[in-house]
Amino acid sequence: xxxxxxxxxxxxxxxxxxxxxxxxxxxxxxxxxxxxxxxxxxxxxxxxxxxxxxxxxxxxxxxxxxxxxxxxxxxxxxxxxxxxxxxxxxxxxxxxxxxxxxxxxxxxxxxxxxxxxxxxxxxxxxxxxxxxxxxxxxxxxxxxxxxxxxxxxxxxxxxxxxxxxxxxxxxxxxxxxxxxxxxxxxxxxxxxxxxxxxxxxxxxxxxxxxxxxxxxxxxxxxxxxxxxxxxxxxxxxxxxxxxxxxxxxxxxxxxxxxxxx
Amino acid sequence: xxxxxxxxxxxxxxxxxxxxxxxxxxxxxxxxxxxxxxxxxxxxxxxxxxxxxxxxxxxxxxxxxxxxxxxxxxxxxxxxxxxxxxxxxxxxxxxxxxxxxxxxxxxxxxxxxxxxxxxxxxxxxxxxxxxxxxxxxxxxxxxxxxxxxxxxxxxxxxxxxxxxxxxxxxxxxxxxxxxxxxxxxxxxxxxxxxxxxxxxxxxxxxxxxxxxxxxxxxxxxxxxxxxxxxxxxxxxxxxxxxxxxxxxxxxxxxxxxxxxxxxxxxxxxxxxxxxxxxxxxxxxxxxxxxxxxxxxxxxxxxxxxxxxxxxxxxxx
Numbered sequence: 372x373x374x375x376x377x378x379x380x381x382x383x384x385x386x387x388x389x390x391x392x393x394x395x396x397x398x399x400x401x402x403x404x405x406x407x408x409x410x411x412x413x414x415x416x417x418x419x420x421x422x423x424x425x426x427x428x429x430x431x432x433x434x435x436x437x438x439x440x441x442x443x444x445x446x447x448x449x450x451x452x453x454x455x456x457x458x459x460x461x462x463x464x465x466x467x468x469x470x471x472x473x474x475x476x477x478x479x480x481x482x483x484x485x486x487x488x489x490x491x492x493x494x495x496x497x498x499x500x501x502x503x504x505x506x507x508x509x510x511x512x513x514x515x516x517x518x519x520x521x522x523x524x525x526x527x528x529x530x531x532x533x534x535x536x537x538x539x540x541x542x543x544x545x546x547x548x549x550x551x552x553x554x555x556x557x558x559x560x561x562x563x564x565x566x567x568x569x570x571x572x573x574x575x576x577x578x579x580x581x582x583x584x585x586x587x588x589x590x591x592x593x594x595x596x597x598x599x600x601x602x603x604x605x606x607x608x609x610x611x612x613x614x615x616x617x618x619x620x621x622x623x624x625x626x627x628x629x630x631x632x
Numbered sequence: 633x634x635x636x637x638x639x640x641x642x643x644x645x646x647x648x649x650x651x652x653x654x655x656x657x658x659x660x661x662x663x664x665x666x667x668x669x670x671x672x673x674x675x676x677x678x679x680x681x682x683x684x685x686x687x688x689x690x691x692x693x694x695x696x697x698x699x700x701x702x703x704x705x706x707x708x709x710x711x712x713x714x715x716x717x718x719x720x721x722x723x724x725x726x727x728x729x730x731x732x733x734x735x736x737x738x739x740x741x742x743x744x745x746x747x748x749x750x751x752x753x754x755x756x757x758x759x760x761x762x763x764x765x766x767x768x769x770x771x772x773x774x775x776x777x778x779x780x781x782x783x784x785x786x787x788x789x790x791x792x793x794x795x796x797x798x799x800x801x802x803x804x805x806x807x808x809x810x811x812x813x814x815x816x817x818x819x820x821x822x823x824x825x826x827x828x829x830x831x832x833x834x835x836x837x838x839x840x841x842x843x844x845x846x847x848x849x850x851x852x853x854x855x856x857x858x859x860x861x862x863x864x865x866x867x868x869x870x871x872x873x874x875x876x877x878x879x880x881x882x883x884x885x886x887x888x889x890x891x892x893x894x895x896x897x898x899x900x901x902x903x904x905x906x907x908x909x910x911x912x913x914x915x916x917x918x919x920x921x922x923x924x925x926x927x928x929x930x931x932x933x934x935x936x937x938x939x940x941x942x943x944x945x946x947x948x
Contacts, residue, residue, distance in 0.1 A: 377737050401645050401744045405653075442739050443644030449805050449814075450647060456806040485804055489646030489742075496645070496739045508736060520668055520680065525729045525736075527684025528691070532733070535685070535692035543696065562700055563827065569698035570831020573708055576696070577717065577832065578839055580689035588681040597677060 377500045385429035385502045390511035392616040397499045401492040403623045407630040409484040414630030422494045440494045450485045454478040542572045645742030649802040657747030663755045670721040687729035706824025711757035712784035713829045719847040720762040727754035757787035763859010769848035784829040788822030790866045
């Protein structure tokens with residue numbers, strides 16, 4: 372299931388950077404981007420260049436970061452209303468039925484800013500995910516004082532995600548094999564019946580997962596598990612980690628200055 | 633197929649102001665603190681494998697979809713089911729893990745706004761779903777299923793409303809538009825959630841009825857008050873929130889748009905009469921009617937499901 376493998380193998384500077392530095396820089400970068408004022412186009416551009424620079428340093432395929440970054444775009448629908456409701460100079464007026472819809476310049480600027488902020492932030496998060504293995508990411512979060520128990524749960528979830536998604540895939544295949552679909556989509560039976568079948572599958576998956584979790588726990592207990600997961604990676608901050616981190620923070624500060632000038 | 637819907641409840645970074653994101657984190661952290669403590673008391677060292685695998689289950693369960701009409705499909709969001717079968721505290725933990733992984737791995741939901749997402753998809757639905765279920769936990773099977781249907785629908789609606797309110801306060805959208813829009817879209821998504829949650833629950837009730845006894849004991853009677861109270865608040869809040877004076881006006885003032893704005897030559901929206909929705913009293917009444925119809929639809933659908941069930945008893 373390569374869909375879960377968001378990590379891109381590599382030996383670059385960014386890959387070898389301490390994951391703590393990467394997490395902190397990513398979070399500060401997103402906070403900084405959110406703080407930029409509306410319409411600070413030059414600062415948005417600078418922030419984007421920063422992300423692309425990081426991606427280039429990490430030797431990621433050029434299209435990858437941009438291609439994956441459209442995930443959050445459907446949400447832009449939620450912001451589109453500002454175009455019509457924010458007071459400002461009128462740019463266009465449309466007649467819809469008997470009503471008039473007015474597009475204001477301030478609204479357009481705000482909408483564009485929201486979408487770009489989100490788009491750039493998502494790309495930074497993609498850069499983090501693509502250059503850090505998931506266990507390293509979890510380890511970094513633990514060092515950053517995120518409660519160990521939450522980290523352990525998320526780490527465990529990641530480990531069994533593949534197994535349970537396969538299980539769900541088998542259920543789906545079994546259903547597909549047993550219920551003929553009319554050509555042209557739809558599914559046989561009434562919608563309620565279909566919902567009921569899907570619900571039973573979810574219930575079945577729940578029971579199988581629960582039983583699996585009991586087996587896994589017993590196996591772990593048999594091997595000496597006492598509620599703590601151990602790791603072999605010590606994660607020591609080295610000089611170059613501090614330098615890279617400081618450099619990235621400096622760049623973020625420059626973006627802020629550009630934004631507010 | 634993976635990220636089919638529920639997309640509108642995963643807020644990405646950039647859509648919430650920093651203040652709203654921080655406030656949401658505050659509430660979410662408090663809830664998480666309680667959830668970790670209570671779950672540890674109940675599960676001890678079994679907690680990590682149990683919660684981890686259950687979180688993976690919710691993630692995988694979201695893949696199981698059913699065709700509705702015109703190429704769209706319904707699927708599980710899972711918060712209500714998790715709260716009912718696992719108990720509210722473990723349910724919150726499990727949903728938090730799901731949200732964290734979706735955000736960290738797939739950028740499905742932001743990092744800085746993750747606190748808001750935890751509230752929307754973890755804490756709020758858990759409160760409502762478990763609160764309702766707890767009130768009828770010792771009653772008959774049909775009543776429990778029907779209540780769960782209503783609770784699952786309401787939990788999605790409440791999640792949508794909270795998302796809309798966050799967006800409104802951040803100045804990302806106007807209350808008067810985003811509240812009815814989010815509630816309208818999620819009235820349908822919630823219907824799918826209600827159907828699939830009830831079917832899953834009824835399957836579990838038949839296959840392993842003893843499992844559900846533990847979950848009901850996981851929360852005290854306080855949950856009933858909290859859950860019912862919150863949903864009452866949702867019902868009250870929806871019409872009120874859509875009439876709120878706009879957060880955008882403050883934002884505009886803050887950013888000196890208003891100072892800079894000259895008198896427009898023609899037709900600028902005169903003080904927030906939003907053209908798309910018209911009179912707010914009218915739209916409130918319409919929303920109320922739609923809501924009532926939908927609740928009736930959920931109840932009817934549940935009744936039909938229950939009737940069918942007799943034909944569907946397992947042959948064991």
